[in-house]
Amino acid sequence: MSDHELRVSKIRNGTVIDHVEGGQALNVLAILGIDGSEGLGVSVGMNVPSDRLGRKDLVKVEGRELSQSEVDVLSLIAPEATINIIREFEVVEKNRVTRPDRVVGVLSCPNRNCITNADEPVDTRFEVVADGVRCDYCATVLRSELATHIDV
Amino acid sequence: MRQDHLITATQLSRGDIEGVLDRARKAAADPSAYAGRHAGTVLALCFFEPSTRTRMSFDAAAKRLGIDTIDMGDVGSSSVSKGESLADTVRVIEGYADAIVLRHPSEGAATLAAEFVDVPVINAGDGAGQHPSQTLLDLHTIRENHGLDDLTVGIMGDLKYGRTVHSLATALTNFDARQHFISPQSLRLPRSVRFDLHETGAQVREHDELAAVLPELDVLYVTRIQKERFPDENEYHRVAGEYQIDADTLADAAADLTVMHPLPRVDEIAPDVDDTDHARYFEQAHNGIPVRMALLDTLLGDGADDGPTTETETDHE
Numbered sequence: 506m507s508d509h510e511l512r513v514s515k516i517r518n519g520t521v522i523d524h525v526e527g528g529q530a531l532n533v534l535a536i537l538g539i540d541g542s543e544g545l546g547v548s549v550g551m552n553v554p555s556d557r558l559g560r561k562d563l564v565k566v567e568g569r570e571l572s573q574s575e576v577d578v579l580s581l582i583a584p585e586a587t588i589n590i591i592r593e594f595e596v597v598e599k600n601r602v603t604r605p606d607r608v609v610g611v612l613s614c615p616n617r618n619c620i621t622n623a624d625e626p627v628d629t630r631f632e633v634v635a636d637g638v639r640c641d642y643c644a645t646v647l648r649s650e651l652a653t654h655i656d657v
Numbered sequence: 658m659r660q661d662h663l664i665t666a667t668q669l670s671r672g673d674i675e676g677v678l679d680r681a682r683k684a685a686a687d688p689s690a691y692a693g694r695h696a697g698t699v700l701a702l703c704f705f706e707p708s709t710r711t712r713m714s715f716d717a718a719a720k721r722l723g724i725d726t727i728d729m730g731d732v733g734s735s736s737v738s739k740g741e742s743l744a745d746t747v748r749v750i751e752g753y754a755d756a757i758v759l760r761h762p763s764e765g766a767a768t769l770a771a772e773f774v775d776v777p778v779i780n781a782g783d784g785a786g787q788h789p790s791q792t793l794l795d796l797h798t799i800r801e802n803h804g805l806d807d808l809t810v811g812i813m814g815d816l817k818y819g820r821t822v823h824s825l826a827t828a829l830t831n832f833d834a835r836q837h838f839i840s841p842q843s844l845r846l847p848r849s850v851r852f853d854l855h856e857t858g859a860q861v862r863e864h865d866e867l868a869a870v871l872p873e874l875d876v877l878y879v880t881r882i883q884k885e886r887f888p889d890e891n892e893y894h895r896v897a898g899e900y901q902i903d904a905d906t907l908a909d910a911a912a913d914l915t916v917m918h919p920l921p922r923v924d925e926i927a928p929d930v931d932d933t934d935h936a937r938y939f940e941q942a943h944n945g946i947p948v949r950m951a952l953l954d955t956l957l958g959d960g961a962d963d964g965p966t967t968e969t970e971t972d973h974e
Contacts, residue, residue, distance in 0.1 A: 618784050620765040625742050627769060634852075642765025643786055644665070644849040 514548070520571045521589040521596075522564040522579065527552050529582050530562035535655045536578055536611055537571065545569055558585060577605045581638065582652050604633050612638065612647070613656035619643040629656070662771040662778045663952065665787040666824035667853055671831040678797050680951035681944070683965075688721055690965045691950055695957055696723035701754035703729045703746070704781070705761040710920060710942060711781050711791070715758050718949035724957075727753060744773045751776050756957060759783075777956040785818040785847075791919055792824040794948040795878070798941040802915045803875050806833040811870055813839040814880035814900055814925060816846045821919040822880055823850045830857040837862045837870045841896045844882065867902070872909050877902075877935075878917045879925050903927035907935055917941050 525533055530549045534540070539547060546567030555561035576588050580602040590598035610628035614621050621629045621642050631638035637648035647654060663669075684691050700719045704712050712728075719726050729750070743766055750757055751774040759767050760781040767780030767787075782788045799805060810829060816822050816838055827850065829836055836854075838846055838861060845863060846854075854861055864870055871877070882900060887893035901924055907914065918926055918938040930936050 616764060618762070618764055620743065620761070620763040620769045620783075623743070623763055624740075625769060626744050627772070639849070639852065640765065642768045643784075644667075644764075644852075646848045646852050 515594055516546070516548070516565050516567045516591055517594055519546075519565065519567040519569055519591055520576075521591060522566075522571075522576070522583075523561070523587045523589060524555065524558060524585045525562040525564065525579075525583040526558065526585065527560040527562055529652065530564050532582050532652045532655055533562070533564050533579055533586075536582070537566075537575065539566065543569075573600060573603075574605070576600075576602055578608050578611055580604045581608065581633070607632055607641070608638055611656065612651065612654045614640045614643060614645055615647060615650070615654050616640065616643050616645040619645065661956070662767070662780075663789050663956065664767045664771055664778065664780045666789045666792050666827040669789065669792075669828055669831070674793065674796060674828060674831060677793055677948065677951045677955055678800055680954060681793075681797050681947040682801075684950045684954075685944075685947035688947070688950075691722055691954065693723035694954065694965060695719075698724045698755040698957060699753065700724050700726045700953070701729070701750045701757045702726055703750060703757055703759045705732050705743075705759075705766075706782070708760055708781070710945065711760065714942075714945035715779075715781065715790075715949055715953075718946050718953060721946065721950055722953055724755075724953065743770060747774050747778070750774075756953070779952065779956070782820055784820070785823075786820055787824045788820040788919075789824045789828070790949060790952055791821045791945075792828045793952060794941065794944045795821070795825050795917065795919070796828060797944050797948045798917060798937055799876055799915065801944075802937060803913075808832065808834040808875050809837070809873050810834055810876045810878060811837045811839055811867065811874040812878045812880070813867060815844045815882045815886060816840045816880075817844040818883070818886060819880045822878070823847070825878065826850055827853045830854060830859045835860075835862070837864060837874070839864045839867050839870065840900070841865070841882075843896075844886065867900070867906070868909070871907075871914075872911065874910065874914055876915045876917060877910070879922075880919060881921070881923055881925055897925070901925050901927065902930060904929040904933055907933065910935065 530551050548565040550563045552560045570590050579586050586602050588600045589596045608631045612629055612631055614629055619642055630641040637646055639646045702712055716726050747770040756777040758779045758781050759770050762784050764784040764786035766783045767778055771778040812822055882897040884893045914935050915937045916935040920942055
């Protein structure tokens, strides 16, 4: 039995997001728009020892299978994450996250003078570039500070 | 031009720029060939920020093409002051006009507007973002004085918030132009513009002082450093004073140096420069007419033609 299974129990059906960089688990939930109000069972492991990452976080969402497009946006904060789809306690699918071309409606633009921060009927939209994301509207580039602008 | 709108300089290829500037050259040489060319069309001037030159220049250029203009007026007296969104405002105005010229205090406003309407949108300045029609007239001025290749350009002043600088620096990457950026540390180019310059492989050469590069410049583009960019007025006066030029400053410049400024100037170019052969800023402002005529003609035309046949062109044939 591995370390993280000692800390967080197995789920019957749902999604396990593993190999999340230590400290990013709550941002993962924020990006996925999971705040507990949906009634889903959610378990979070933080700073669990990991051979690959040293320390890692993991998130288990009971009763919901996340689609590839939903999880791809996680690549921005957790590029090493693996997504396990669980049915009847078995892993039926295991995927890595891939970088999307654009991120829509997930981040707020850090430029307070960007038109997306005015009261306009648009979602924020960022192009994914080499080392961050870039606002489609005002061209502001966001790099390491990206997690602090998650807006869901 | 491949696009229906003019939103940022990054969308402009060398071919796009030269297409508009060729047409501007014809419009300047023979304005009568363009008179009435777009009679029956209506241009909406939507300025959410004060403007004198840009608004009047678009208005005059439109009228020389036979275009009627409608002006939103001051923001204070419009529905915007009642809290209407920009998206709603432009969707309403789209029904009144064949094209929209938009100036707005928020970065990205023209991009947003273009997503909501089918008529061409011209960005006439979006906050500290872009001002691409100014860039076209800047490039026209440079081209007519020096050509656009094998060029050394110094851009000085407020590089962080100066939207004319952002558009010009990006557009110049289409040409064989070396760019030097001269500013105080606190007003260096923003990350978004550096990103575009690096993407094209352009080198960003930054300097604290003009003297270091002045002798090698073909063009010196001066912009205003605004008081409100500094927390303290003394600091503003200290810094701004270092980026002002007068006729003495230009003693070390090449004889054919062209000095430009998007105007209005306050005290960054002393009046004694006006009397030198270097001064081109009034010519630059006047170029707003043929260049904006060419731009409107391009965006409102059928895209297939390259303007009317002018007498100048016929002479060459």
